[in-house]
Amino acid sequence: MRARRGHSSSRDARLPLVSAKQRSPTVKMGGPTELVLERADGSQHSIHPLWLRERCRDPASIDLQTQQRLQDPSDFDIELALVAVSQPLPGTYRIKFSDGHEASFNAEEILAEAALTPTSHDCPAPRLWDGTLAELPRARWRADPGAAELSSWLEAFLTLGFVVFEGVPTEPGMVLKLGAMFGFTRETNFGALFNVRSTPNANDLAYTSLALDPHTDNPYRAPVPGIQLLHCLVNETSGGLSTLVDGFAVAQALRERHPQAFALLASTPVRFKYLDVDAELTASAPLIELDLGGDPKAIHFSPRLDFVPLFARERLDAYYRARQLFDHRLRAPDFAIRFLLKAGDLVMFDNCRLLHGRTAFDPSEGLRHLQGCYIDSDGPRSLYRVLRRRRAQSSAERRSA
Amino acid sequence: MRARRGHSSSRDARLPLVSAKQRSPTVKMGGPTELVLERADGSQHSIHPLWLRERCRDPASIDLQTQQRLQDPSDFDIELALVAVSQPLPGTYRIKFSDGHEASFNAEEILAEAALTPTSHDCPAPRLWDGTLAELPRARWRADPGAAELSSWLEAFLTLGFVVFEGVPTEPGMVLKLGAMFGFTRETNFGALFNVRSTPNANDLAYTSLALDPHTDNPYRAPVPGIQLLHCLVNETSGGLSTLVDGFAVAQALRERHPQAFALLASTPVRFKYLDVDAELTASAPLIELDLGGDPKAIHFSPRLDFVPLFARERLDAYYRARQLFDHRLRAPDFAIRFLLKAGDLVMFDNCRLLHGRTAFDPSEGLRHLQGCYIDSDGPRSLYRVLRRRRAQSSAERRSA
Structure with a gap:
């Protein structure tokens, strides 16, 4: 497990320093x-x-x-x-x-x-990152990891919001097997497993060879799929780089610089829509969803599918300006990391925190085929706590032995 | 489809009357x-x-x-x-x-x-009900319903939060088949399908013969399962009546009578916990979750599993009083309906709005065996909109023919 963390986040910086007075x-x-x-x-x-x-x-x-x-x-x-x-x-x-x-x-x-803070998940807290993140959290995949190894994968995922597994067998369907180690599969209208490759008559922009700006998936679903896994089976193209952005870090930067814009995006419900022959999905959510402690809980951002209600002109004026500030930061190179998913790589990321995208690719260069699935948010957190409890129990048993 | 609605809700009563001036x-x-x-x-x-x-x-x-x-x-x-x-x-x-x-x-x-109101689902709005609900929304189950029939089932479900299907074949696993007509199955640590019957060494109170006060299921999951289906395969006991309570109606009654208690329950995060050998689930949510328009979005209530954070004594004093006011209303006969699920009955209800429970039963009287599953919240809404769109399209085609 090589997990180097990026610059220390402003979230950490806000913590009061421990003074000599404290006990x-x-x-x-x-x-x-x-x-x-x-x-x-x-x-x-x-x-x-x-x-x-x-x-x-x-x-x-x-x-x-x-x-x-x-x-x-x-x-x-x-x-x-x-x-x-x-x-x-x-x-x-x-x-x-x-x-x-x-x-x-x-x-x-x-x-x-x-x-515990009142809304804490009782798990390692997020460590916000930006484009200076020095090294990706990468792990050599093993089907039967030890408890410590598994915990370190989970810790990287819970703190950074993603982890890249290498050496995952390039068998179709592996993404479902790997996902099932961490949580329950979340089926959607794209199937329990979906294939990401350029196809004619695509029912989503993802299934073209166009560039995709950073976005979260399925904001039009209720509930939104929590975690996404993307497994690269083949990549013969030179483009199609994967991009990830820490939406919580961008929201935090917006809050520091433009607190009113942040507050507006956190309080304005936006309707996301998806239309297909057999589905008509609609969900309302703010672009930045806060928990009861006022901290970001989820980012909902997909600028091809969002429809703000017909509010009064002044409110919409302020909303569009705030949305543009957020959008331009989300697309700025300062916040994004880019990497090539090669055959056998699998990235697992928090779809409520991270935005993902890709650069355009030229399908005439060769094949690019990913398989993806979603799992529920609470799986990795539950597994992390179970492993922690078992560790505590066995060290207690050792002490009393 | 026999769907008689109960007393008109106070939500409806709040709508301004259409005056002669309006156009x-x-x-x-x-x-x-x-x-x-x-x-x-x-x-x-x-x-x-x-x-x-x-x-x-x-x-x-x-x-x-x-x-x-x-x-x-x-x-x-x-x-x-x-x-x-x-x-x-x-x-x-x-x-x-x-x-x-x-x-x-x-x-x-x-x-x-x-x-549309800003947070509307673009579907029939909830019609709140209480214990005076005259007749249950019951439907004769058919595996291949017509579009109008299916729409009427969905409308009952979306407005009242539940529907009871009769004559569902008492084959094990039918609940999954029926659920799949309305949405994607949501697997949990109780399985994709769970059996509700009294068992020794139960890992949940549901699997005993004890009475269960009205509660919502799995508030410790993130996301919470949206819709529950319970299919009765056998019921040879005289007790074990099913109870349902409209949590939105109770929240509305609390808001009218005790607005400060309502506001406190809507703003206090509570930690729900579930512990098992292979799971340690924890989620924070207020007992009454509001959408950005200030209307109830979900009720989270399971008084055997909730842990309010260690707030200052004065805040907890106010919280416990508010919780008691809400709890006593949720358990009051004024708000509950009770009915016997007989073999072949299947109840589908909104686990984010309705609370469910049962009276105690005597397992020595005979068998009581239900099978249950969860599906995602957005399935029935999507299906309702698709059917509405098809209806509009075919009537447009008829007009232009």
């Missing part, structure tokens, strides 16, 4: 009837009794097999209080609630949950 | 260089030149095969203007743009697009 967050007693979280900056927060009550993990509270609660927490007394807190062991708190229930809590688990 | 919206010339939309209330809006320019449908502007644009609209002059507007035929406008391009526009098409 590790801790959980401690705030008196005989209170549990307190002390954050790294020294601020103290009384932990809500219901927050603790709904996390009880004794057999009366959860089904041990499924780990699911046996009771709806809205049935608890809304005025529930702690009536006794003790610390029988370091890092363990025993709590008695006003409804008579008693349970033990592990400080480490509370701290781990408190450390 | 049909029209498109007209606003002078020699302007096209104007006059809305039903008499207000006039100058139509933005770029809005028109990116809708040109001549062979120089779009690929006639794919209907996709040949040019990125951000390459148009941001100051583009109309230099001449004429009306060669009633309902047709000929426009010359300042970049020299000329194109014709159909007033009917502009009006159809202007009539």
